[in-house]
Amino acid sequence: MTEGGHADGAYMRRDGAVAIIVLARPERRNAVDAETSARVDALIRAAEADDEIGAIVLTAEGDRAFCSGMDLKEAAQIGPGHGLLPGAGFCGVTERAISKPLIAAVNGAAVAGGLEICLACDLVVAADHAIFGLPEITHGMVAFTGGVQRLAQTLPRAAAMEIILTGHPIDAQRMQALGLVNRVVPAPSLMDETLSLAGLVLANPRSAVTRAKALFEAARDLPLPDAIAEGHARADHLMRSTDSRAGIAAYAGKRNQRRDSE
Template sequence: MTHGLVIEKRGAICLLTIDREPARNALDAPTSRAMDAAITAAEADPSVGAVIVTGTGDRAFCSGMDLKEAEQIGAGHGLIPGRGFGGITERKRSKPLIAAVNGAAVAGGFEIMMACDMVFAADHAMMGVSEVKRGLFAFAGGIQRLAAQVPRATALAMILTGELLPARRLYELGVVTEVVPADRLLTRAIAVTEAMLANSWQAIRDGRALYELSTGMDIDQALAVGNAWGKATLDSADSREGIAAYANKRDAQFGDGPTAPPTS
């Protein structure tokens, strides 16, 4: 355990648990730096296929910036240059990042959640950007991702009032992947992540990258990029293995990940 953060390896999953429950899992500057370092390490570790981030307890996933610290030393010390709050909200990643939202995801905590690729939420979790109540606004990714993903009237109501919405409402809007009972949250997030990692890790990375590029392109540009990448995936060893496994009615053994064949 580093400052305020528990780092565990669950097979091919790196599990990061924010462990500041008395502070509603708010990130002070050392914990934010620890999160940044842990994700950097996971990105560089070939045995890690995905990262899950969650919080301790059932009150809060993350309540954003540690306001007591901010009152003492000034706001913004949890922002990592070039990678954002907690080293997540502006980071360029190649590996999937999954949020297991065990409680309130507020302010910077909501921004972390919105930066994740999949979001599993406990059924009691509340979510939103409350910065306006503190004389701030969610500039580290919250407003930008709300603008891209949530209808205008709902997004602006969240931004301008600072009021929170239940996880079920964010699920209806397509922001949350799945809402589950709190006692099943981490089990479900890990199970889905493990099922994902049984697929080709290269295909996962490429599919994710193409999606991210496509969100900033018109359809013709996105199709052109997809076609440019297409030959590599059609000719890849993982593609040949996946097709052969289907044809021969066996499980695929891809070149990396938990199903990779022995190298000896």
């Protein structure tokens, strides 16, 4: 273990109902090797299985890099791709279905696989000095574990192609303007703002949060009529659950109280 790092490349801590998974290889700009990828995968599985955890934050040590992608030193020694996990992808994130909200707290450069991680998250909060990009093209490679594909699904063609084909970095403010980052905040406020956003999510019934996320994932690639039909097919769970009935009753009770006081 190097100074400031962690033996397994990542660790998890808790803040109430939020699990915070931290990449801990600042001396390598939080590049992900095979050991780190397996460690993050295990931590996410543990957080998913823990009923007391309602949301997961992914961040990193230091202020220079969130994640610089795969560990090129390891790749040069044993070949690329050892940080890819079947069914989970790069760093155990980019190709897996996660039922709980996943929030990236981007404390520095998020490039290559680092950007692919961000694109796989549900929400992204970035420090104002953070940069993003897919520099693989400059090294004769392509970001194939979700980077190109998610940009194709989320951005207009010209905006996506600029990121993909130039490999040039983009600042946090531009990423927010493109709709790929939710909030840009001063670096010292990054974790506080991220936890505040997580708190807004967790203020809602967890079953509704989980079902809304699942419906979004099911519907985003469907034609609108099929997406609407998918919602109707799930209506009993979405609108007639114990939580939804309690929410309707509470809302009706508050309205009645207001009327009585008028």
